[in-house]
Amino acid sequence: MQHFSSFISFYEWLENKSSFHMKLGLERIETVLKNLNIYQPNYKIIQVVGTNGKGSSSSFISFLSQYNGYKTGLYTSPHFISVRERILIDSKPLPEELWLEYANIIIDAGGEVLTYFEFITVLAVLAFSKNKVQVGVFEAGLGGLNDATSVLDADLHLFTPIALDHKAIIGPELKNIAEDKSGAISARSIVVSTTQKVEVENILSKAAQEKNALFIKLDKKQFSLPEEFLTGAKQLGLLGKHQQENALLALTGWRLFAEKHAFNNDEKMNIKALEKTFIAGRLQRVQLNRAGKPHFFLLDAAHNPHGMATLGKSLGEAGVRPSACVFTCMSDKDINGLVANLRVLCPAPVFIPELFNNPRSVAASVLAEKIGMAAMAVKNFEEALNKACEFAEKEELNIETQPILICGSLYLLAEFFTVYPEYLIKD
Numbered sequence: 283m284q285h286f287s288s289f290i291s292f293y294e295w296l297e298n299k300s301s302f303h304m305k306l307g308l309e310r311i312e313t314v315l316k317n318l319n320i321y322q323p324n325y326k327i328i329q330v331v332g333t334n335g336k337g338s339s340s341s342f343i344s345f346l347s348q349y350n351g352y353k354t355g356l357y358t359s360p361h362f363i364s365v366r367e368r369i370l371i372d373s374k375p376l377p378e379e380l381w382l383e384y385a386n387i388i389i390d391a392g393g394e395v396l397t398y399f400e401f402i403t404v405l406a407v408l409a410f411s412k413n414k415v416q417v418g419v420f421e422a423g424l425g426g427l428n429d430a431t432s433v434l435d436a437d438l439h440l441f442t443p444i445a446l447d448h449k450a451i452i453g454p455e456l457k458n459i460a461e462d463k464s465g466a467i468s469a470r471s472i473v474v475s476t477t478q479k480v481e482v483e484n485i486l487s488k489a490a491q492e493k494n495a496l497f498i499k500l501d502k503k504q505f506s507l508p509e510e511f512l513t514g515a516k517q518l519g520l521l522g523k524h525q526q527e528n529a530l531l532a533l534t535g536w537r538l539f540a541e542k543h544a545f546n547n548d549e550k551m552n553i554k555a556l557e558k559t560f561i562a563g564r565l566q567r568v569q570l571n572r573a574g575k576p577h578f579f580l581l582d583a584a585h586n587p588h589g590m591a592t593l594g595k596s597l598g599e600a601g602v603r604p605s606a607c608v609f610t611c612m613s614d615k616d617i618n619g620l621v622a623n624l625r626v627l628c629p630a631p632v633f634i635p636e637l638f639n640n641p642r643s644v645a646a647s648v649l650a651e652k653i654g655m656a657a658m659a660v661k662n663f664e665e666a667l668n669k670a671c672e673f674a675e676k677e678e679l680n681i682e683t684q685p686i687l688i689c690g691s692l693y694l695l696a697e698f699f700t701v702y703p704e705y706l707i708k709d
Contacts, residue, residue, distance in 0.1 A: 285389060311403065314392050322435065329420045336442050338561060345373075354416070371409070399430050425465075456479065467489050473486065498534065511529070563581050565596060577674060581688050582688070606673050607628040609689060610634050612644070617644060625654070631669075634650050634657060635665065
């Protein structure tokens with residue numbers, strides 16, 4: 283039986299499993315969790331499901347739990363530069379030593395058969411148990427019915443906007459995608475959904491009813507953020523008007539969850555939590571000096587048409603017009619939809635780097651041709667940054683209201699954070 287002698291040896295083994303290799307079915311992860319005696323963990327479970335806004339909503343409710351006095355585990359995906367970003371306890375990553383210890387425990391429990399995502403999910407469940415968290419927040423990976431996080435019976439489900447994505451796996455139609463994601467709902471749980479298309483809402487409502495779960499539609503007449511955020515007296519930790527929807531989803535979920543399970547729900551602490559919430563790459567403003575000159579960058583994880591449309595709306599509401607854009611995307615996305623939204627939100631020059639280490643990325647020359655005359659293919663990310671900065675300097679633009687936008691793929695943002703890892707955490 284394989285054991286790992288170092289975190290590096292474990293990480294190399296894990297990477298060889300490939301994070302994009304899927305095997306449908308929950309039998310493998312269920313067996314390993316039972317072998318570890320954590321199939322029904324001794325902490326409350328919150329699952330966040332949807333297409334866009336999952337990471338933000340997961341972070342909001344994690345901070346709400348922490349600020350109300352509970353030791354909280356947060357499991358999200360994907361990561362930017364280190365797999366350790368995926369598992370946090372009270373907003374801090376586990377040390378490599380614990381990753382190694384828990385990985386060997388999982389191997390002893392038959393974990394070699396697990397897929398990449400299943401293995402890390404089990405490690406999160408185990409880490410939260412070992413470290414005695416009181417609340418575990420799990421962001422679903424892809425879909426719901428066969429997602430590894432759905433093996434756990436959640437006490438609360440948050441559903442962020444469901445849109446067309448991963449059509450080849452859980453599609454092809456929106457109806458199919460919604461039905462798959464609704465398969466995550468646990469019996470007798472609380473289900474809170476943000477505003478959805480009627481077809482999607484009906485599917486979620488029916489699935490909840492079949493599981494004897496409480497279904498709550500986020501009605502702004504009934505539920506609202508604290509007045510301070512609506513008047514602008516206070517700001518959410520995550521920028522963009524769309525984050526009010528994610529924050530309200532998390533806050534409504536927390537209030538209902540706290541009432542049912544007799545948890546704290548202190549409104550002063552809730553306000554502080556929403557102010558302090560952070561997750562990298564969500565309308566994140568970064569100021570850098572390059573070649574001795576200051577530049578503002580705006581980093582956003584939008585990587586499908588719905589996300590790009592939301593990004594464009596947020597920029598318009600804030601009066602921000604990008605001076606240039608660094609963009610690329612993955613080949614399994616709706617490329618035409620992404621490009622159409624990109625043209626609207628960034629009519630300025632677009633610089634497209636090659637991502638040689640990612641076989642899913644679209645060739646820069648192909649994207650440049652699709653985008654049109656304002657696009658230029660460049661050899662790597664560093665050159666894309668240099669070209670964008672040179673253009674902004676030449677045009678003498680307002681660096682605050684006309685920042686350089688980096689968007690289109692989480693893997694593109696990973697290139698940025700590899701060079702500037704200090705921006706992965708809040709200063």
